[in-house]
Amino acid sequence: MSSDETLPPPPPGFATPPPAPRPRLPLPAGHDHVVTMPRDPWSVLVYWGVTDDGVARARASLAGEAPARLVLRLYVVEGAAAGAVQDVPVVEWNGRHLASIEVPGARVIASVGLVAGDQFAHVARADAVRLPRTAPGDEPRRFEPEGTPRLATDPAAFRLEQCAAAGADLFDLLTPAGEAR
Amino acid sequence: MKAALCLVLHHHAPPVSPAGPARARRWLYDEVIDSALPLLAAWRRLAQEGVPFRVALAPSPLLLEMLADPRHRGGCAAHLEARIARLAAARPADEAAAQVYRYDRARLEAARDLFAELDADLAGAWRALAEAGHLELLAGAATHAVLPLMRADRAAIRAQIEQGVRVHQRHFGAPPRGFWLPEGAYAPRLDRLLAEWGLAYFLVDGHGITNAFSGSAYGVYAPVRCPDSELLAFGHDPQSTRGLPPVEGLRDVGVRRRPDFVRPYTHPDGLEQAPPLRVERLPDNDGIGGAYEPDQGRAAAERLAAAFVSARVAQARWLSARMDRAPVLTVLADAGWFGGWWHEGPAFVEAVCRAAAAESALTLTTPGALLDGDLGRLQVTSPALSARGGWFGPWVDGEVAWIHPYLHDAADRLEALKPASEPARRALTHARRELMLAQCSDWPLMMSTRTATEIGVERLLDHLAAFHRLREEIERDAVDETWLTAREGEWGWLGLEEPAPVDHRRPILRPAAQRLARPDPNADRIDALPRGPWGEG
Numbered sequence: 001m002s003s004d005e006t007l008p009p010p011p012p013g014f015a016t017p018p019p020a021p022r023p024r025l026p027l028p029a030g031h032d033h034v035v036t037m038p039r040d041p042w043s044v045l046v047y048w049g050v051t052d053d054g055v056a057r058a059r060a061s062l063a064g065e066a067p068a069r070l071v072l073r074l075y076v077v078e079g080a081a082a083g084a085v086q087d088v089p090v091v092e093w094n095g096r097h098l099a100s101i102e103v104p105g106a107r108v109i110a111s112v113g114l115v116a117g118d119q120f121a122h123v124a125r126a127d128a129v130r131l132p133r134t135a136p137g138d139e140p141r142r143f144e145p146e147g148t149p150r151l152a153t154d155p156a157a158f159r160l161e162q163c164a165a166a167g168a169d170l171f172d173l174l175t176p177a178g179e180a181r
Numbered sequence: 182m183k184a185a186l187c188l189v190l191h192h193h194a195p196p197v198s199p200a201g202p203a204r205a206r207r208w209l210y211d212e213v214i215d216s217a218l219p220l221l222a223a224w225r226r227l228a229q230e231g232v233p234f235r236v237a238l239a240p241s242p243l244l245l246e247m248l249a250d251p252r253h254r255g256g257c258a259a260h261l262e263a264r265i266a267r268l269a270a271a272r273p274a275d276e277a278a279a280q281v282y283r284y285d286r287a288r289l290e291a292a293r294d295l296f297a298e299l300d301a302d303l304a305g306a307w308r309a310l311a312e313a314g315h316l317e318l319l320a321g322a323a324t325h326a327v328l329p330l331m332r333a334d335r336a337a338i339r340a341q342i343e344q345g346v347r348v349h350q351r352h353f354g355a356p357p358r359g360f361w362l363p364e365g366a367y368a369p370r371l372d373r374l375l376a377e378w379g380l381a382y383f384l385v386d387g388h389g390i391t392n393a394f395s396g397s398a399y400g401v402y403a404p405v406r407c408p409d410s411e412l413l414a415f416g417h418d419p420q421s422t423r424g425l426p427p428v429e430g431l432r433d434v435g436v437r438r439r440p441d442f443v444r445p446y447t448h449p450d451g452l453e454q455a456p457p458l459r460v461e462r463l464p465d466n467d468g469i470g471g472a473y474e475p476d477q478g479r480a481a482a483e484r485l486a487a488a489f490v491s492a493r494v495a496q497a498r499w500l501s502a503r504m505d506r507a508p509v510l511t512v513l514a515d516a517g518w519f520g521g522w523w524h525e526g527p528a529f530v531e532a533v534c535r536a537a538a539a540e541s542a543l544t545l546t547t548p549g550a551l552l553d554g555d556l557g558r559l560q561v562t563s564p565a566l567s568a569r570g571g572w573f574g575p576w577v578d579g580e581v582a583w584i585h586p587y588l589h590d591a592a593d594r595l596e597a598l599k600p601a602s603e604p605a606r607r608a609l610t611h612a613r614r615e616l617m618l619a620q621c622s623d624w625p626l627m628m629s630t631r632t633a634t635e636i637g638v639e640r641l642l643d644h645l646a647a648f649h650r651l652r653e654e655i656e657r658d659a660v661d662e663t664w665l666t667a668r669e670g671e672w673g674w675l676g677l678e679e680p681a682p683v684d685h686r687r688p689i690l691r692p693a694a695q696r697l698a699r700p701d702p703n704a705d706r707i708d709a710l711p712r713g714p715w716g717e718g
Contacts, residue, residue, distance in 0.1 A: 025645055025649060026649065027590060028589075037332065037577055038573065039572060039577050040571075040572035040574060045582055045585070094586070096585075098578070098582065132565060132567060133566075136396025136397065137393060137394040137395055137562075137565065139562065141396065141562070142560070143398075143559065144558045
């Protein structure tokens, strides 16, 4: 029985384009990067890509000629396990790893770099991420002042065109200092 | 003060080309036939009878755009006819089966008549109900992307929100006030991006509220106000959905009935999902095993609805005794569940509307309507990073982890494209479309749940490959317009408008006279919030 039995054929004259060729999809190349994404309160997904140049620079910054190995280093910089460090051997220069942190709410920074003895030279470092919490945060509670009006109560009063008005750009607040838009 | 019950339903189907695989097209058409049309019929019936009700509906922009395409409309009508024809040709084994076949045929014929009466324009019908005050229509992300997983690609997130709002405005003629976050996924500061488009509130899973920065004084039973954007966040009340039948309990048809009995209800290539018709009795009837009796099924759904509303009233009374304001019970659900997975779902929703209308302690309303009333002094806090149900596992786990570097990289490369000619500009618009389609949350979900792995992989790779082909052509300023035209014909139903230049956008803050009446003594705490990438906080 054909799987198209209950469906009409594509409309007359409808040209199905030939499928896009399947090249090897390009991965981020030419720059060192590490990206961290929280999965749940206990783990993060980290992916990275490092270059020959990046590894060479890191190697040059290590003192001495001791053998060095490439690792993914996870720092817990805030939370119940602050100061904890976890090293994961890196065998692929473009790779990924689901890292178990087991500390809900912890702030984590991932870095790929060379470790030699007690030295560590990073090749690329991710932005910090915070794992989701499993409990309320500890900020003090506060409420709206008395008489706070609600947001625009008349939907018709707002039109997308209003967005064209010039004014302060809140994204300035969203963009960490030094990060290009 | 009456407690509020907000029922928020979300219609969605994975994007599919009008010439796409039959199985994928059926996901869309069955969503319309088994869920959207029966729900719409129920709401129109309630409106005609003058029953006061308000429900919030969030049709995904993808669904709206696909249903606006005449090829999909024609395909849906043809699929409906084909299902009717299959039932007409079926040879029931006994009178009980014949009765069920007749019932289902009558149901599908009613759906066909309604679809024809609406001229296949569901959006127009939803809009009419919204204008009559019965529905509140919400916007969503353009291609149902899990926004917090888009890393720090704020341009990509902005595009998802912007195009989603624009699709909503194009179909409904008015800007949305509320936003349905795909998969309930929220990250701190996402509210600021939503505020840019004049949205007033969004919906999150319950743990986003209960685990908020400063906790939640009222749990999920009162919205919270985000400190910077001033948007309100309503959290799903998990207690409310405990009264509904479990989905797994509804998948009994294919294993308990003879194949020849259920065949007319199943898809030709097998039992890929629960048939849209329940042929067993509901568990709270006299047991299972008998053929489905529509009247009994409807009566059972009505009893369940009455029990659901009474449970909400009891819950509201309990909460009211412990709160200084009327509680708000927010229930988020996939609309496709009502009718698609649960045959009596539309009857249940209709009965809930009727029961709530007759209830003095509870009002069935919408978040937008609540905003117009008195919600009391709201707690000011930022919801926590959260996602629907089980965090982000289905979108980042082993089977699908590989997709993120490709998606993030493509978003970066899109930003760097500088078209040098008119064909290249046209190609850029379509490249943006291909990338947004690749960002759809359905592909990784199909892979991780292994429900349609091959389709998920195929679609994701196809859209990414098309994106990179166009990117290379734009970079070389040598666009293959024949291929581009064909590709636009296949996927151009997703309308994209020229994005507003970043410098011309600004957050929609309240007019100065409406700003906080006096300085917030805790304003310094707002500035102290971490400003790192997504996931901070």
